[in-house]
Amino acid sequence: MSKKKSPNSEEKLLTVEDVRALREEIALMHGSLAKDVLEHTPLIKKVVNKFIEKGLNASWTEKLLAPLAGSALEDDELILISYVLEELDALLKIEDEEKKVSKCVRIIVGSTGIGKSSLLGKLAARYKYFLPKKHSVALVNFDQEKVGAQEQLENYAEAMEIPLLAILELLEEEYDILFIDTAGSEGEDLEALKELIAFIESYTDYKIEISLALSATAKMRDLEKIHRRFSSLGIKNFILTKLDETTDLSDIINFLIKEKTPISYISTGTNIPEDLEVASKEYILNQFMKED
Template structure:
């Protein structure tokens, strides 16, 4: 894949430039606002495009049939092949039992429970030759301690007014989670906070009505917004509120159009920073994990809210996501009841769930 940058006044226009050149066979790598030398803010969208398509659109169809243009390109190709061979040799050594019988068994158990081999190897390699590697119980305890130290929690801070936008794949429970947060802030803490709800989801049938229903029950202001300009104006109008919670459309990691639209909202020019929380289901599949992070991370995530704790007994893949991508957890949604089934995130709660799963192994 080849990366190319498109610049325009807003993310949508930059993306449209990319589509005009390459069609829809592209993938967003990043999208951000950059201040140029003339002090003007512009949007830069970086897209990834297949090399053959890039060569065809940039240099014509003849470019598809040319070999390496010079010795430097040939050398880079050879280095890439050598690197691949070395990685295969390294992986082969590990698979053949480099760590010893006890450590290999412990590693296999953690991998079966969803923890990535690359993370386990990064912890185990420095322990080669130590007595820890020969004691299964001690090694399990050591790995759990490393997990505990690696996990991060975003503390609940309500000392200052804030805007919190929830994003995530379709069906993870963003709207219900927003209702729980709204009830918590407005009624369940040491003082009632002034809360407003904004809905940006114009795609899902009934999404606006669902959030409006919760808002009516809790007697909380609720607004449906369709454009970035209207969003900015509404944020200004709600400047006296303590907390503004923003619901967004559920997105497949491959739904480029919705991503571009959401980026527009995130980059709206407003005085306050928007805290972006990724709502991630505890039932996340290992195969989807990398795609979810790769796409949603470009919204400059501040934390992860984990939903659907009540729908699984296996938390290894979820834990693996938190270990690999270094994101802090902020809240856990543990059921369907509003507002009861919401907890402030804690390492202990997640580790207890995972340890129970490990003990079953």
């Protein structure tokens, strides 16, 4: 029996590369169309430039505002500005603190010196003393690398009357939340961290929650690189640190609007436990819109 010929078998099929090239061409067309439109709508162009000067991704901003040309909104600068802010507001994801469950191990990972240990001190104090529900908490040191890491946690533990446990001790007594400090992990440390996670999963019924600390001063490429490095751990949320050190939040915002991961907390200084904010869109967007 002869095989039936598929109707397209004679035609050249598009390769993956062809499709990719087409997609890039279409994106370019959209980009130049947006630029064309902006040339003829000075107010929209002004607002686009305002946000580009603030550091927002240029083609993202152009493509967002160009479709408003010819609409009733094109003559009102304030409305155009709030249109962009609303879009940013919709894209930023925030984690709801109220939803956090008890019996949980919170691990903070991130680059060296980003503020991980300080965050643990602040969070442990918050959960033990400052929330309506008072949690039983303990700190755990898993930073075996850094000289002084143990002493740093001992200081927090002593000052805030919070127990500091060795890893094996977390099997002995139950807490609502354990806060585990890690080293600014490079490759090998990441493996050790995965073993720790497997250990907790096998021998306890704590739920594990991993937060990636990101500095507001980091550049886009660093943010992407650090996120890639830790993504295999399963990052539940981001914590932003060092918001007090920069007024330029453009890279962090460009990064956050591409990511679906929510932000949980914001660190705004070196004081423990005071300099910690629950993440909010208003806070981030207000900081972003602040004039220098």
